[in-house]
Amino acid sequence: MEHRYLGNSGLKISExxxxxxxxxxxxxxxxxxxxxxRQALDEGITTFDTADVYANTKAESVLGRALKGxxxxxxxxxxKVYWPTGPGGPNDSGLSRKHIMESISGSLTRLQTxxxxxxxxxxxxxETPLEETMQAFADVVRSGKALYIGVSEWTADQIRxxxxxxxxxxxxxxSSQPQYSMLWRVIEDEVVPACEELGIGQIVWSPIAQGxxxxxxxxxxxLPEGSRATDKSGGADNISRWLNDEVLKAVSDxxxxxxxxxxxxAQLAVAWVLQNTNVSAAIIxxxxxxxxxxxxxxxxxxxADDVMKAIDDAVGHVVLRDPSVTAKAAxxxxxx
Numbered sequence: 001m002e003h004r005y006l007g008n009s010g011l012k013i014s015e016x017x018x019x020x021x022x023x024x025x026x027x028x029x030x031x032x033x034x035x036x037x038r039q040a041l042d043e044g045i046t047t048f049d050t051a052d053v054y055a056n057t058k059a060e061s062v063l064g065r066a067l068k069g070x071x072x073x074x075x076x077x078x079x080k081v082y083w084p085t086g087p088g089g090p091n092d093s094g095l096s097r098k099h100i101m102e103s104i105s106g107s108l109t110r111l112q113t114x115x116x117x118x119x120x121x122x123x124x125x126x127e128t129p130l131e132e133t134m135q136a137f138a139d140v141v142r143s144g145k146a147l148y149i150g151v152s153e154w155t156a157d158q159i160r161x162x163x164x165x166x167x168x169x170x171x172x173x174x175s176s177q178p179q180y181s182m183l184w185r186v187i188e189d190e191v192v193p194a195c196e197e198l199g200i201g202q203i204v205w206s207p208i209a210q211g212x213x214x215x216x217x218x219x220x221x222x223l224p225e226g227s228r229a230t231d232k233s234g235g236a237d238n239i240s241r242w243l244n245d246e247v248l249k250a251v252s253d254x255x256x257x258x259x260x261x262x263x264x265x266a267q268l269a270v271a272w273v274l275q276n277t278n279v280s281a282a283i284i285x286x287x288x289x290x291x292x293x294x295x296x297x298x299x300x301x302x303x304a305d306d307v308m309k310a311i312d313d314a315v316g317h318v319v320l321r322d323p324s325v326t327a328k329a330a331x332x333x334x335x336x
Contacts, residue, residue: 001044002300006280007174008199009148011117013076015274016299017047017203018292019283020059030062032287037066039289043296047076049177049203049283051122052107053083060110068112075117078203079107080152080177082122084335094334095125095133104145119146120177124158127334134165141171150175150203155327156194163198173200175280178326180204182213182254182272182315183242190323192278201280204273208284208295210239212247213269215255219248246318253314261307263298266291270298272311 003012018040020033037048050063060079067075081103084093091098104119119140125133137149149171151162159176166173176195178187180202187202195202208214216224223243242248251265258268273282284295303311 001046001296003046004280005201006118006148006203007172007195007201009172009174011076011148011174013047013203013281014045014299015281016045016270016296017049017078017281017283018045019049019205019285020063021051021054021205021285030065033062034066035289036286036292037063039286039292040296041070043292044299045292045296046074047078047281049078049205050111051080051083051120052085052103052110053080053122057085057106057110060107064110064112072113077111077113077116078118078120078150079111079116080120080122081107082125082152088336090336093336094128095121095136096128097132097136100133100136100140104140108145115144116146118148118150118175120150120152120175121154121162122152123330124151124154125334126330126332130161130165134162134169137166138169138171148172148174150177152177153179153326153330154191155330156190156323159191159194159200160198163200173198175201175203177203177205177283179206180273180276180279181207181209182269182311183209183247183251183319185319185321186323186325188321188323191326192276196278202276202278203281203283204279205283207273207282208266208269209242212239212242212251213254213265215251215265217243217248217251219245219252250315250318254311257307257310257314261303263301264294266295267298267301268303268311270295271301271303272308274298274301275303275308 002015004015006013050060081100086092140146163173180187258265270282273279286292
């Protein structure tokens with residue numbers, strides 16, 4: 001497992017991180033979740049990403065139990081705040097000072113740790129002054145409850161404004177966590193250039209496009225039984241955008257490219273996002289330990305220029321690139 005600096009900070013993280021968005025506390029039983037975390041550790045993953053909203057706080061608790069007993073200094077534990085948790089009261093979401101301060105305390109309790117390495121704004125809060133949010137994050141850092149601050153799915157302009165305030169307040173905004181894959185490249189035109197300028201690194205989620213880039217979904221064929229696409233409670237809505245014959249045919253054209261490169265389809269997809277020098281880590285998820293083992297083999301892979309071109313030739317016509325998608329997909333008001 002290779003490690004990269006997170007933005008221009010001195011923090012090194014494993015270039016493949018383990019995340020538990022749609023798995024721990026919801027899709028898979030705890031024994032399976034613990035086995036996946038153990039496999040991640042055995043494969044050299046040191047970076048673990050979660051959020052308080054995942055399975056309404058249950059995912060944090062599962063991860064805390066899974067990592068209990070590990071040397072804390074050898075891990076990088078990330079979590080997030082914004083989406084509703086608890087019963088959904090008026091202050092149970094957003095980036096107000098109240099919600100941030102209460103949420104970090106709850107996350108630390110569930111994760112069984114005194115601090116997180118990275119605390120992330122899970123979306124931009126249109127109802128809270130950015131100055132209030134960033135002051136609260138500054139105080140979280142000064143209290144020792146988080147070492148660094150990041151954001152997730154913010155636009156380039158929002159990132160610039162947040163970074164400017166963090167500099168004024170004396171702490172580092174060092175990361176952005178967007179969706180990014182061969183099929184979803186909306187960060188390339190605006191977010192990545194802004195982050196390169198500001199010294200912010202990307203921790204990307206869904207590098208295999210919710211499993212579509214594994215090649216298991218075939219054009220004109222029924223959805224595989226037990227797959228994420230058939231799970232109405234844990235991912236079917238997120239993957240549905242890719243489940244059309246045009247996209248699936250393009251993805252199938254990647255199979256000979258992966259074979260020639262000596263990689264599985266999932267390894268090719270993860271390796272592709274890691275070719276972007278602004279990417280500090282790619283987050284993988286798993287419901288079985290063998291999926292972790294397969295994905296981590298993408299670490300350290302360097303794809304030749306002709307391979308990158310072949311990938312673009314195969315899927316370029318179905319890629320989503322519009323940078324306005326980030327703003328359009330964001331909540332217009334604080335969710336409840």
